[in-house]
Amino acid sequence: MSRPLLEARGLRKHFPLRGGVLQRTRAWVRAVDDVSFEVAPGETLGIVGESGCGKSTLARVILRLIEPEAGVLRFDGEDVRAASPSRMKRLRRDMQLVFQDPYASLNPRLTIEDAIAFSLLVHGTPRREARERACAMLGRVGLDPGLHGRRYAHELSGGQRQRVNIARALVLDPRLLVLDEPVSALDKSVQAQVLNLLQDLKSERALTYVFISHDLNVIEYVSDRVLVMYLGEVVETGTAEALAQSPKHPYTQALFASAPSMDPDRRMDRLPIAGDPPNAIDPPSGCRFRTRCAFAMPRCAEVPPRLVPVGATHEVACYLYAAEPAPVA
């Protein structure tokens, strides 16, 4: 089996909450807790979860825009966390990020041509060549460089801006693209176009995607494999079909149940979910989902469940499927 393009083991990022007169650290927001996954070259890994589950933090950790406290991160076998600043700069050509907010992610003072060319200029491409490649990229994402190149961000629509973001990310010829809710801010009709563009680009350029979204339908549409996150932890992972056919974790089941569906077999009568969503500041002990879980058992409150296989590539972190609690780490 070929080496995974991206490999993460035990990634952890906690944010301190300061308060009190002297601004002491009162509590920790456990945004990303012990997250592990692999992405094979050429596949799309979808990461799904509600707001506040740590997806965006994870996206930034992968690109080292935020430094994790613990964990291993490997890109094509190379340890990313140990990379020197100059090595990191080189690595950034290979891993890029498409942001969620099409409005805030473009510098209002730069023409979109310049915004795209900037990435190339940073890496030493001569000015003329950078501009030419930027224009070519603009054309590839469906915007006429002659018409739009000299425009400013505020003159474009949301869908157009997102195309610019994609162009900016791809102009460096990366191998991995992390997309943080790339279509969430767009109208449904525009979403479809942008998603199709992304699929075309992926096959054209042999890209690997990590696609983050809270919208299950979108995730299903684009992903080969899916990671489900809840409050900073991975609760289930498997192929898109496996999760859609037989979601194992109660949270995954709830997600699929609440997603609008044309398939009558998918609709459930009773939602396996109850209670209020807690926050990541003081997550419940043991399994974090237990306060909303209809199947919660006493041992769910003691030790957090580990991921156990329930199929070929299907894993779940839930005591409904584990024989006994894992030994304390």
Add this chain to the structure above:
Amino acid sequence: MAVSVALGEAPVVAVTPMSYWRTVGWRLSRDRATLLAGGVLLLIALSAVLAPWIAPYDPSAGSIRLRLAEVGAPGHVLGTDEQGRDMLSRLLWGGRMTLVAGLTPVLVALVLGAGLGVAAGYVGGITNTLIMRTMDIFYAFPAVLLAIAISGALGPGLANTLISLSIVFVPRVVRVAESATVQVKGLEYIAAARASGAGVRAIVRHHLLANVLGPILVFASTQVSLSIILAAGLSFLGLGVTPPAAEWGLMLNTLRQSIYVNAIVPALPGLAIFVTSMAFNLLSDGLRDAMEIRG
């Protein structure tokens, strides 16, 4: 290449968009009040620069015989002061002093303050705390008081006035610069630039400065009129420019006793300060309106 036409996206007409600064210039050219203020300032600046050539008399030469002549007196269009020196000449020469004392501190504060503020805002952490708390200490004094305190310690003279006024204005610019930088730093296009591999210098140069300079510039322009009033005020108190030099605030002070004899002449230097200050205020108002990002 084909025009981008798709569901939900209207076809785009080919129009040459104006760059941001062209838009600012265009807006300014339409604002009558600002244009008027600009014209007045230009006039004042020109007369100050050309003073050595257009002043009819030597500003320090006067004869007691002619003291406190009225406006419109023969040979002295604007009258004479308490030592018989021609008012028009002294006003022209005084303009140079006042403008220098008013503009220089703001320029110094702009450069220093922007540098410190952007550094504090971008680097954050201890650097930020150190810089901002130090500025807070200076902010504890009302401007007039701080200017007097420092000038009082350093002594009179133009150089000392420039130093003390610069110290007054730097903390204010630093505050605006830091706040703008922190706000821009959190925006996603900065994160995108980092993701592209750009280093701190590239980001600051290409992305941060352009977006941060606007508010800083507008703020600095609002401080000019205050600087002029303060500089003249310091001279008025005897802390700024020293006699026999001509400076509007100083002239106001020395002519003060003469208001019982001649009502109009003592008011003239103050009128000059007032007009200059108002012109700068109108200009900075217009600049702020023109630089607003709309659309």
Add this chain to the structure above:
Amino acid sequence: MWVYVGRRLLLAIPTLLGASIIVFAMVHLAPGDPISAVMPAESSQAEIEATKRAYGFDRPLPVQYLVWLGRVAQGDLGKSVATRRAVILDVRDALANSLVLALSSSLLAFVLGMAMGLLAAFRQGRALDKLASAVAVVGVSVPHYWAGIILIIVFSVQLNWLPAMGAANDPGVVEYLRHIVLPTVALALIPLGVITRVVRSAALDILNQEFVLALRAKGLGARRVFAHVVKNSAPQILTVLGLQFGFQLGGSVLVEAVFSWPGTGYLLNLAIFQRDIPVLQGVILVLATFFVLLNLAVDLLQTLIDPRIARH
């Protein structure tokens, strides 16, 4: 919220300390031997040495600072070089006079400023707005010491209605009021301009909010809209008012110089003229302390009115 109060109080302390360092340093920044700042010129060498030891000028600077700070904390601001009286006494009297002037001109600026600002906002774009805005720009641009001189020329010299100088010589409220009118007006001009503009801008922001437009479309009475605008713009206006009051206290130097009003500004002016450093230090320290405490009070008051402002 009390956490925020605690934090602000805590932050005020280093600010005050820093300000005191600046004031202390003034003596040593001044050209010449600091001893000459506290002794008359014709003292003998022996007197100078004795005074040096008495003032502690022979000890290292940080020690001098701490000694000075200790004395200041107990209310001892030293003795005036010129009058030999305790500085604290003169400062106290002067402060009272300045406070009266600052309060009265703040009141004037606030009342007129609110009126004009609200008028301008509610009649936006029309003649009244343009007039009010023009007056505001004039107010902000005018050098108040010059305005004072003009007022004297018009009202004292030409018309002889109001006195030009000093606090009242004859006792009585009317006399006092007559003397305070012109300085009050002169000092109020700049704050008037600032307050008008801020009130107008804040009121316009609120009036243009969508839900207010919706309410007005539904026919909500002008009175209720007015009350709503006033209530919501209160924090901003309060901040500006506080700042302007501080400005007036500090900026009264120039106006008091023009009118010979016996306040801190007058004292300051005198001290500058006489190179009386202890008085200079004393006045500036007291005024700066006042300013810091005033800012603190304004911040805390704001938090009470609008709890959203307190962060962390």
